[in-house]
Amino acid sequence: MxxxxxxxxxxxxxxxxxxxxxxxxxxxxxxxxxxxxxxxxxxxxxxxxxxxxxxxxxxxxxxxxxxxxxxxxxxxxxxxxxxxxxxxxxxxxxxxxxxxxxxxxxxxxxxxxxxxxxxxxxxxxxxxxxKDRTFNCPNIIMEVRPMDPPAPLKEAKALKVWEYERQVQQIEKKVAERTKERLNKKSEIVEQSDKKINQSLKNVDSMAGKPVTKEVLQEIMNDVIGSYSEAFRERIQADIAEVQEDLEFKLEMTSLPRPQVLGPPPRYSLKQKSPVTQQKPDKDQKSPKESQSRGSSRSSKKK
Incomplete structure (x- = not known):
């Protein structure tokens, strides 16, 4: 120094x-x-x-x-x-x-x-x-996005409308994420089921040309049937869970208070009623006034 x-x-x-x-x-x-x-x-x-x-x-x-x-x-x-x-x-x-x-x-x-x-x-x-200091400085790559430019004032929305649309977008985002997860899970189920079924079929092929007793044959059949049954059961359970989640998301969506300015929800859209056309009388059909006047004239002539 x-x-x-x-x-x-x-x-x-x-x-x-x-x-x-x-x-x-x-x-x-x-x-x-x-x-x-x-x-x-x-x-x-x-x-x-x-x-x-x-x-x-x-x-x-x-x-x-x-x-x-x-x-x-x-x-x-x-x-x-x-x-x-x-x-x-x-x-x-x-x-x-x-x-x-x-x-x-x-x-x-x-x-x-x-x-x-x-x-x-x-x-x-x-x-x-x-004493040497244990240096712990995590390096994190972060994406910095600039703010979107503000929309023109004429395109502004009421606060309740904006909050409603934001909540709808959040639910739709959750639905998309959950749908992706379900697809991945289904792929895993199918892959695992195929492995079990293929293994059962390999066991059957390995018995070719060998004397098979009734008990062994029964065991092989139970193994194959069990593999198919388990695969079917897992797929049914996945489908049931998917239906339940879809209903929950729909319930969550319908429970959101919708601003009146947006009108009725699309699922309950009101169809425009066609105007009632007034039925024109037939030419041959006589109006009540004409029949009444003619009836009175006839009665006067008889007198």
């Missing part, structure tokens, strides 16, 4: 945290790394940056800031490799030299920082920097 210079410490402290951390990594000669995947490097860098900013905020001269960062790096390596007692002994050995470099005031401030902030978290630093 490269040594931090006075100008480098000034440059890091003058930047915001994210930019300052990146600048510090460059000045220390670190290669670029992924903060999420290389968590130990990220903790290491954050530790050095906190030491640097602490010294700068406490008014340490920039030369002293660079010096305490170097000492903090050595202390961290000792934490990774040794025990808490060894880390304390290491700092004690550096105390006389550090006191001469920092002076009484800054030495006391930095020592309090080490013993109150860093060393109380000794186990945490040691565990995080020595």
């Amino acid at each position: 490269a040594a931090l210079t006075t100008s480098g410490a000034m440059a890091v402290a003058s930047l915001p945290k994210n930019e300052g951390r990146q600048k510090l990594a460059v000045l220390l000669g670190w290669k670029p790394f992924d903060e999420e995947k290389e968590l130990q490097q990220d903790i290491h860098l954050d530790y050095l940056y906190e030491v640097l900013t602490f010294a700068a905020e406490k008014g340490f001269p920039w030369g002293q800031v660079a010096h305490v960062v170097k000492l903090a790096e050595s202390l961290l390596q000792n934490i990774k490799a040794g025990t808490l007692t060894e880390s304390i002994e290491f700092y004690k050995d550096k105390s006389s030299e550090l006191a001469d470099t920092l002076g009484e005031r800054n030495y006391k401030i930095f020592t309090d920082f080490i013993f109150n902030i860093i060393l109380p978290h000794f186990k945490l630093y040691k565990y995080a920097l020595t």
